Amino acid sequence: MAAQRVARRPAVAVxxxxxxxxCGSTAARSGTxxxxxxxxxAALVRESRPIGRAPAFHEPATGPVLGACRRALGxxxxxxxxxxxxxRVVLLAAGIGARPPVRTFAGRISAAxxxxxxxxxxxxxxxxxxxxxxxxxxxxxxxxxxxxxxxxLGPFRGRVRVYVGGRRWTGxxxxxxxxxxxxxxxxxxxxxxxxxxxxxxxxxGS
Numbered sequence: 001m002a003a004q005r006v007a008r009r010p011a012v013a014v015x016x017x018x019x020x021x022x023c024g025s026t027a028a029r030s031g032t033x034x035x036x037x038x039x040x041x042a043a044l045v046r047e048s049r050p051i052g053r054a055p056a057f058h059e060p061a062t063g064p065v066l067g068a069c070r071r072a073l074g075x076x077x078x079x080x081x082x083x084x085x086x087x088r089v090v091l092l093a094a095g096i097g098a099r100p101p102v103r104t105f106a107g108r109i110s111a112a113x114x115x116x117x118x119x120x121x122x123x124x125x126x127x128x129x130x131x132x133x134x135x136x137x138x139x140x141x142x143x144x145x146x147x148x149x150x151x152x153l154g155p156f157r158g159r160v161r162v163y164v165g166g167r168r169w170t171g172x173x174x175x176x177x178x179x180x181x182x183x184x185x186x187x188x189x190x191x192x193x194x195x196x197x198x199x200x201x202x203x204x205g206s
Contacts, residue, residue, distance in 0.1 A: 007011030047195045052088035056155040061095040063145030066135075067117035069099055074130035076119075077182035080200035081140065083125070085156040087192040092127070096120040096144045118143060118180065126202075129180050137186070138176030148176045148188075158190040 013183035051057060083090035096104060097119035098112040109121040118129045118140060128134055141148040146155070153160050162169035162178055164186055169178060178186060183206075 044197075047197070049084060049087060049089050049194055051091060052086065057085070057088060057090050058080055058143070059091075059093060059094040059146055059154055061098075061120070061141045061144055063096070063141075064141045065097055065099050065114070065116035066139055067130075067133075069114035069116050073115050073128070074117065075131055076206065077131050078202045078206035079127045079129060079180045079182065079184050079186065080202070081125045081127055081137070081180075082185075082187045082197065083153065084187070084189045084194045085158075087149045087194065090154060091123040092120060092158070093144060094120055094122045094191055096127075096140070101135055116143065126200075127180060128206075129182075131182075135180045137178045137180065137188075138174075140180065141176065148174075150174055153188055153190045156190045161189045161193075163187040163196035165187075166196050191203050 044065055081092055083092060095108060095112075097116035098109055098121075099114050099116075101113060102109050103111040107122060117133055118127055118135055127140060137148060141154075144154075148154070148160070150160055151157060162173050162175045163172075164178065165185060166185070169175075171177060175188060180186075183200075183202055185197055185200045187194075189196075
């Protein structure tokens with residue numbers, strides 16, 4: 001995804017992406033047909049979960065910038081990562097892989113001192129990876145500053161389940177070994193089962 005395209009997306013697009021990612025809005029939970037939820041299929045609305053309110057569901061980015069830090073975001077491959085704990089959405093922080101100071105536009109990071117090999121510009125779960133790299137969930141969580149293991153998902157403890165493309169991941173390694181492939185839809189869960197989405201609608205060019 002080009003930096004210019006990322007910077008110009010309006011705030012409503014960010015809200016819609018959060019709703020589609022399973023972060024249920026007030027309208028989605030009440031069943032009202034307003035705004036961004038008007039065109040969301042009923043099945044997605046039923047599968048949505050509210051965002052957790054406690055601070056543990058909103059951990060900020062505190063980890064190191066991964067790899068070479070460059071001023072321009074440049075061409076990127078989009079990966080979508082959804083996190084659930086205690087039957088609530090855990091927000092993947094904005095600003096992972098972005099060195100401050102940062103500037104924002106319409107609720108998204110539009111510029112930073114520099115960007116690493118992976119970065120997040122908003123809390124929708126979209127991870128932007130430099131093409132050609134074999135980065136993993138472990139790289140993402142390291143740059144976020146949060147633990148990830150078979151029994152830890154950030155600050156949450158319990159057996160971690162991983163789904164890729166809507167299917168249970170059956171790899172032999174730990175969850176952190178899952179690759180961040182272009183246009184992958186990756187879901188991690190601790191606690192009650194949440195039906196995983198099979199795909200995410202990425203904008204053209206990402």
